Amino acid sequence: MKLLQKIGLIIFIIGITVFTFSPFIGSYKVTNDILKSTLSEQQYANLSEKLKEKLVGKRFSYTWEISSVFVNEYEFKNETFKNKHEWDKVMHDNPQDIALSITKSSATGFYINNILLFFLISFGFGVLGAIMYFLPDVILLGPPGIKNNNIYRRPSTNRGLIAYFVFAYLIGFYILLYFYPAQLTNQILLVNPLSLLLNGHPASRWFLYGVLYCTVMLTMAVRMYIKYRHNKYQIVRTTSVLFFQVAFAFLIPELLIRFNQPSMDFKNAWPLNYSFFFDWNINNLLNSGAIGAFMLFWGIVLTLIIVPVFSYFYGKRWYCSWVCGCGGLAETLGDPYRQHSNKTLKAWKFERWIVHGVLVFAIIMTAAALYTFFTNENTLLGIETYSIQKAYGFLIGSIFAGVIGTGFYPIFGNRVWCRFGCPLAAYMGIIQRFKSRFRITTNGGQCISCGNCSTYCEQGIDVRWYAQRGENIIRASCVGCGVCSAVCPRGVLKLENGPEENRIIENPIIIGNDGIKLNL
Amino acid sequence: MEHIVIIGNGISGITAARHIRKKSDLNITVISSETKYFFSRTALMYVYMGHMKFEHTQPYEPWFWEKNKINLIQDYVEKIDFTNKSLTLKNGSPISYDKLILAVGSKPNKFGWPGQDLKGVQGLYSYQDLLELEENTKNGIKRAVIVGGGLIGIELAEMLLTRNYPVTFLIREESFWGNVLPKEDSELIMRHMKEHDVDLKTATELKEIISDSNGRVKSIITNKDEEIACELVGLTAGVTPNIDFLKGSDIELDKGILVNEFLETNQKDVYAIGDCAQFKQHPKKERKPIEQVWYTGRMMGETVANTICGKRLAYNPGHWFNSAKFFDIEYQTYGWVFNTPIENEEHFYWEDSSRKIALRIAYDKDTRLFHGINLYGLRMRHHAFDKWLTEKRTVEYVLEHLKDANFDPEFYKSYEPEILNEFNLKNNTYVKPKSKSWKRILSFNS
Numbered sequence: 008m009k010l011l012q013k014i015g016l017i018i019f020i021i022g023i024t025v026f027t028f029s030p031f032i033g034s035y036k037v038t039n040d041i042l043k044s045t046l047s048e049q050q051y052a053n054l055s056e057k058l059k060e061k062l063v064g065k066r067f068s069y070t071w072e073i074s075s076v077f078v079n080e081y082e083f084k085n086e087t088f089k090n091k092h093e094w095d096k097v098m099h100d101n102p103q104d105i106a107l108s109i110t111k112s113s114a115t116g117f118y119i120n121n122i123l124l125f126f127l128i129s130f131g132f133g134v135l136g137a138i139m140y141f142l143p144d145v146i147l148l149g150p151p152g153i154k155n156n157n158i159y160r161r162p163s164t165n166r167g168l169i170a171y172f173v174f175a176y177l178i179g180f181y182i183l184l185y186f187y188p189a190q191l192t193n194q195i196l197l198v199n200p201l202s203l204l205l206n207g208h209p210a211s212r213w214f215l216y217g218v219l220y221c222t223v224m225l226t227m228a229v230r231m232y233i234k235y236r237h238n239k240y241q242i243v244r245t246t247s248v249l250f251f252q253v254a255f256a257f258l259i260p261e262l263l264i265r266f267n268q269p270s271m272d273f274k275n276a277w278p279l280n281y282s283f284f285f286d287w288n289i290n291n292l293l294n295s296g297a298i299g300a301f302m303l304f305w306g307i308v309l310t311l312i313i314v315p316v317f318s319y320f321y322g323k324r325w326y327c328s329w330v331c332g333c334g335g336l337a338e339t340l341g342d343p344y345r346q347h348s349n350k351t352l353k354a355w356k357f358e359r360w361i362v363h364g365v366l367v368f369a370i371i372m373t374a375a376a377l378y379t380f381f382t383n384e385n386t387l388l389g390i391e392t393y394s395i396q397k398a399y400g401f402l403i404g405s406i407f408a409g410v411i412g413t414g415f416y417p418i419f420g421n422r423v424w425c426r427f428g429c430p431l432a433a434y435m436g437i438i439q440r441f442k443s444r445f446r447i448t449t450n451g452g453q454c455i456s457c458g459n460c461s462t463y464c465e466q467g468i469d470v471r472w473y474a475q476r477g478e479n480i481i482r483a484s485c486v487g488c489g490v491c492s493a494v495c496p497r498g499v500l501k502l503e504n505g506p507e508e509n510r511i512i513e514n515p516i517i518i519g520n521d522g523i524k525l526n527l
Numbered sequence: 528m529e530h531i532v533i534i535g536n537g538i539s540g541i542t543a544a545r546h547i548r549k550k551s552d553l554n555i556t557v558i559s560s561e562t563k564y565f566f567s568r569t570a571l572m573y574v575y576m577g578h579m580k581f582e583h584t585q586p587y588e589p590w591f592w593e594k595n596k597i598n599l600i601q602d603y604v605e606k607i608d609f610t611n612k613s614l615t616l617k618n619g620s621p622i623s624y625d626k627l628i629l630a631v632g633s634k635p636n637k638f639g640w641p642g643q644d645l646k647g648v649q650g651l652y653s654y655q656d657l658l659e660l661e662e663n664t665k666n667g668i669k670r671a672v673i674v675g676g677g678l679i680g681i682e683l684a685e686m687l688l689t690r691n692y693p694v695t696f697l698i699r700e701e702s703f704w705g706n707v708l709p710k711e712d713s714e715l716i717m718r719h720m721k722e723h724d725v726d727l728k729t730a731t732e733l734k735e736i737i738s739d740s741n742g743r744v745k746s747i748i749t750n751k752d753e754e755i756a757c758e759l760v761g762l763t764a765g766v767t768p769n770i771d772f773l774k775g776s777d778i779e780l781d782k783g784i785l786v787n788e789f790l791e792t793n794q795k796d797v798y799a800i801g802d803c804a805q806f807k808q809h810p811k812k813e814r815k816p817i818e819q820v821w822y823t824g825r826m827m828g829e830t831v832a833n834t835i836c837g838k839r840l841a842y843n844p845g846h847w848f849n850s851a852k853f854f855d856i857e858y859q860t861y862g863w864v865f866n867t868p869i870e871n872e873e874h875f876y877w878e879d880s881s882r883k884i885a886l887r888i889a890y891d892k893d894t895r896l897f898h899g900i901n902l903y904g905l906r907m908r909h910h911a912f913d914k915w916l917t918e919k920r921t922v923e924y925v926l927e928h929l930k931d932a933n934f935d936p937e938f939y940k941s942y943e944p945e946i947l948n949e950f951n952l953k954n955n956t957y958v959k960p961k962s963k964s965w966k967r968i969l970s971f972n973s
Contacts, residue, residue: 149722149723149855150719150722150723150854150855151855152854152855153855155576155577155578156576156577156578156689157576157577157689157690158577158578159574159577159578159579159580160577161577237855238936239936239938239939239940240936240937240938240939242938243938351588352588352590448934450906450908450909450910450934451848451908451909451910451913452822452825452848452909453822453848453850453859453909455567455569455570455821455850456538456567456569456570456586457567457569457570457573457584458567458570458573458579458583458584458585458586459570459573459578459579461583462578462579462583471586472586475586489936489937492936493936494578496852496857497850497851497852497857497859498850498857498859498906498907498934501906501934501935501936502936502937503937505965505968505969506965506969508969509969509972517825517829518845518909518910518913519822519826519844519845519846519848519909519913520825520826520829520830520843520844520845521843521844521845522826522829522830522833522840522841522842522843522844523826523829523830523833
């Protein structure tokens with residue numbers, strides 16, 4: 008069994024190594040046709056002369072040789088136009104995106120000709136190896152039950168070297184994905200055949216991200232199913248997040264593209280889906296006939312009715328740990344790191360400021376965007392509304408949700424984004440705290456203050472603080488993952504939905520001591 | 528202002544300190560030689576198993592003590608002068624008190640076995656014991672022998688097995704925790720231990736521990752003259768009050784520090800609570816004079832805090848309850864279920880097909896009065912049973928309303944129909960389960 012695990016690990020490492028180092032095994036040849044087809048007329052007019060001289064007809068081994076030339080040229084030209092006040096010639100696209108289009112089309116040689124083989128070696132080996140690594144746990148972990156054995160004795164899960172390596176790897180990946188996508192050309196090409204099959208278009212970087220997201224979640228879900236095979240709540244919940252990720256976040260949007268419809272993730276509610284009320288999106292939906300109108304209607308209903316009503320009945324867990332993609336990744340890929348969330352009072356205070364701050368930021372940004380949509384005025388109180396959107400997209404959408412949100416898993420726990428950054432979580436948290444039927448009930452006087460609940464709370468809630476006082480846990484940040492209840496050795500915690508009456512216990516007494524009848 | 532000194536920072540002493548602070552502005556000092564900060568003793572096992580770091584076992588952050596003006600001293604009390612109300616510390620200068628609470632806990636039992644003080648022979652109670660266990664196993668061991676078939680023994684077995692050290696478990700009785708658990712219950716746990724590869728030897732006692740040339744354990748010999756090679760011996764045959772430092776003083780001692788129902792010792796303004804207290808006569812006649820349980824320690828702490836703050840209160844624990852976890856099987860108990868039925872008592876035992884989930888209810892044969900319940904792999908509401916015991920409900924009432932008591936996580940299989948079916952078959956009754964009612968559940972709390 009241990010041998011099988013070791014072989015699995017080796018196969019996995021081969022897979023991820025091929026994936027990671029694929030940029031070093033390609034070759035690229037830029038032609039004039041490629042420039043013509045990837046650049047707009049204006050861009051072609053501005054740039055083709057220099058690009059022909061520096062790029063066309065040459066063979067390159069690395070994408071950055073092409074992208075750096077292109078981006079430099081692009082920015083140099085724009086500078087020149089600006090200095091000359093030739094505003095009509097200034098180009099407004101993201102040069103990194105265009106560079107990616109060029110490099111994707113320029114791939115040639117052994118790598119691109121054997122792309123299916125490389126897909127199998129990278130994705131196939133990665134998944135196969137990981138599953139070979141997880142499956143023996145059915146036997147190795149012993150009889151079903153909570154097996155957090157040695158989590159704090161392993162460098163991978165106790166902030167050791169391996170954890171820091173994963174930390175750096177994830178951060179590196181997100182930075183390339185968001186800001187230097189051309190460097191991921193060969194990884195994107197891996198999923199090109201799949202993209203053509205699903206949506207009929209070549210793979211974009213977001214298609215690669217979608218495939219990776221689903222693959223990682225599916226693979227890590229195998230681990231969850233084995234680890235929590237005694238706990239039906241965890242099994243059902245994991246199945247639910249998987250379904251919503253694969254079907255709603257990935258397949259349906261891709262198929263919508265195939266049928267020339269606007270793409271939409273129907274479960275992604277504003278304000279997590281922060282661009283929903285941007286003018287380009289509303290216009291796009293309004294111009295897409297009945298289905299577009301329905302999407303607009305659905306998006307509004309989702310945020311204004313479904314989210315609060317469901318949060319009232321079930322707490323925010325219905326979304327955060329049953330439906331949400333961010334939550335889904337956190338609960339699968341992030342599960343080995345859930346113990347690293349900070350439980351101090353200081354962290355809780357910080358959390359309340361920052362997560363509600365992001366919610367306010369999202370509301371202001373959206374209000375400004377709607378102002379622009381309805382009035383066609385581009386500035387509000389002297390600020391360009393578009394610049395607010397851009398700032399939010401960069402700071403919150405990319406850095407916070409992506410780079411920090413996932414990159415920080417191995418060191419700061421798996422819910423950094425959900426706890427500190429997600430505006431939708433903040434919105435639902437307010438409902439959960441003040442008007443909801445959800446609570447974690449504490450079972451009388453059975454708590455022994457051991458601390459397993461607090462340690463494994465991914466949201467950094469000091470669950471024990473409440474449990475040892477005989478108090479129910481009603482916290483805005485609780486995503487209802489159910490792990491506190493699972494790891495409790497004395498059966499003290501139960502997630503449940505019930506009447507609001509007595510949900511919050513003001514002055515709990517711990518039952519069992521008949522001498523004490525009042526908590527004064 | 529009065530100075531309240533508490534010796535011992537376990538659950539009893541700390542609960543007393545917290546409740547005194549809630550009710551008063553008295554000066555509070557807690558002295559412990561074990562650790563500076565309060566930690567959950569029951570959680571030490573999880574540190575060794577790598578589920579938690581030691582700091583996770585501390586229920587309060589360091590600022591809590593400062594904010595609540597609870598003065599913590601890490602030192603060892605060598606002597607108490609009850610006449611002059613002062614304490615001699617090992618390192619610090621003497622401390623005087625107005626009122627003193629002794630919450631000094633227990634230490635592992637050692638029954639005079641030859642070789643019991645060898646290197647590699649240890650109990651498991653204190654933080655220092657945990658450090659010693661790390662030290663004793665740091666180079667890996669080929670086998671450990673655990674002596675004493677109770678709660679600490681099975682925890683130690685679980686701990687060692689997470690590091691893949693084989694464990695032999697000597698149990699003096701015929702079955703595990705046999706002085707508490709009925710036969711089937713105990714057998715269920717023993718089956719589970721074997722499933723975890725514990726080498727169980729029942730009706731076997733330790734005769735002697737054999738030393739190697741360095742004064743370290745190399746094997747043990749049982750009363751059946753079997754020699755078992757091992758590098759670690761865990762002595763887990765219960766605990767005894769940790770009162771050696773009080774011997775020869777004026778305070779009245781037996782096995783523990785003798786107290787009345789108000790937790791008062793024979794010395795003025797001196798109280799004893801928790802593991803170390805021994806009731807001259809327990810306020811509840813069915814209970815033993817020394818209660819070494821987390822929950823009772825906590826209740827004694829709550830009680831004594833009232834007395835200290837001017838409201839003299841007798842220790843009056845409510846219905847008995849307890850819990851434990853045996854490897855993967857959780858155990859909860861409410862009310863009294865003894866290992867054999869008491870007079871005119873009937874036991875109903877049910878086990879599911881996996882033979883890992885079980886329930887036992889004790890009740891009166893004639894009046895049908897519900898006495899208590901043992902639960903294995905099933906979680907039930909404390910409030911429900913507390914209420915039903917107070918209301919003197921019958922076994923049929925309890926079974927009928929079992930769904931109200933269910934505390935298992937959502938989506939778990941509901942066993943009530945199976946349980947009632949079996950009860951009806953055995954008793955020729957026709958009890959039907961009522962569906963869960965939130966109205967009734969909420970009424971448990973009032």
